[in-house]
Amino acid sequence: MTHILVTNDDGVSAPGLLALAFEMQKVGEVTVLAPDRNWSASGHVKTMHRPLRVKEVQLVDGLSAYASDGAPSDCVALALLGLTGEKFDLVVSGINPNANIGHDVTYSGTVTAAMEAVIGGVPGVAVSLDAPENHLGVLDYGAAARFARKIVETLLSQGFPEKTIININVPYLPEGEIKGVQITRQGLRLYRDRLDRREDPRGRPYYWIGGDAPTGVQEDGTDFGAIKAGYVSVTPLRLDLTAYQVLESLDLWEW
């Protein structure tokens, strides 16, 4: 039976994790080990300067889970290093309430959890929902979770590509309005960060990285283009960041 580790970067009590674990239980045996707090935009972390704590908790749907004070990638490392005494065939991370597209993938705790899995030799899948900015009320993760399950089932039956992170982004639409799945390349995010300088009550400055929510280049064949056109985007990502074309030209220079 397929043994699946479910984690996320929003913390073990986030509703997106519940929805994902619920669907993954239809695919195999599920163990949840996730951070005990929110680690959004935390990047790829390996905590070695302090020890990590892990406690058992019960999620609102009754599923038992482990919560760690480490980052998402630490949770994956702990599990793959044998914390629970189990072996894992697959790591699925999410569901993040915001899309992880373009350059987001290097900042994203959701994606770097899947990255840590692949470095550890286990297939890794990241799942994110493109919920509208400033969304009020409860997000519906159902459609995203069901699409994630179908995509994982296809990957399991066809065989996961080696050394590849599968990055899934789902548009926030009623399930019937989603047009299908597109295999995409990483697109371009356009960040609109601004520095916001303020003064504290003692007159000392502090700074927010503020500004508007990022947008992106809406191009066919990209993650951003797919979700904006109503498709679920599936992007295969690799661990080798080498810029091979640049390498060839640098190699001709006099060093």
Added chain:
Amino acid sequence: MTHILVTNDDGVSAPGLLALAFEMQKVGEVTVLAPDRNWSASGHVKTMHRPLRVKEVQLVDGLSAYASDGAPSDCVALALLGLTGEKFDLVVSGINPNANIGHDVTYSGTVTAAMEAVIGGVPGVAVSLDAPENHLGVLDYGAAARFARKIVETLLSQGFPEKTIININVPYLPEGEIKGVQITRQGLRLYRDRLDRREDPRGRPYYWIGGDAPTGVQEDGTDFGAIKAGYVSVTPLRLDLTAYQVLESLDLWEW
């Protein structure tokens, strides 16, 4: 005049940063903005959930610098968003006392600082020294800093490749024994992490991610192969993580 931002992930008072800033002052005008503490293996962070503080400090060689309580990538973002009122032509990060090769590049605060620069549209260079594990006493960063300067001068005169992070790793050898510069691809790290379970004085478990220092696959043409053969390794890295070959095969599947 070239305006260079120097940062690191070991903190503003680290000797590797001093050595790098010293050499970069021969290339252009230098501003130092670095974390006020060590952020090793911190990954690519964008701090938006709390404000950041910045204070002016003086380094031991008299150079004035800015110290921030953000991560290395936050320091770069703060600088590029205009904190100091200056424009930057180049960001150089380091010198890290340990090599950043293979999969290290996604964990590395040193490399993700350079990555943040490139996302912000400014060339980014990461510099690391392959100092021996368990090195006692003071490390000599002189050779690494001088090689970094020469490589940056070559890149400035030939033109930095677009959207490319330059990842430099220098073997820990006397300068005369370094054989030259090799342009390399990202190699394979072999991590040897082990979970170390302990109990606190109250009998509650805690966990260290321990084990032995990582090694690597010593292959010609790779970052690890180059430094182990006595060369300075220069690896061009890109922001696009798409696994293009996998993409083509996934595109043929039924989804």
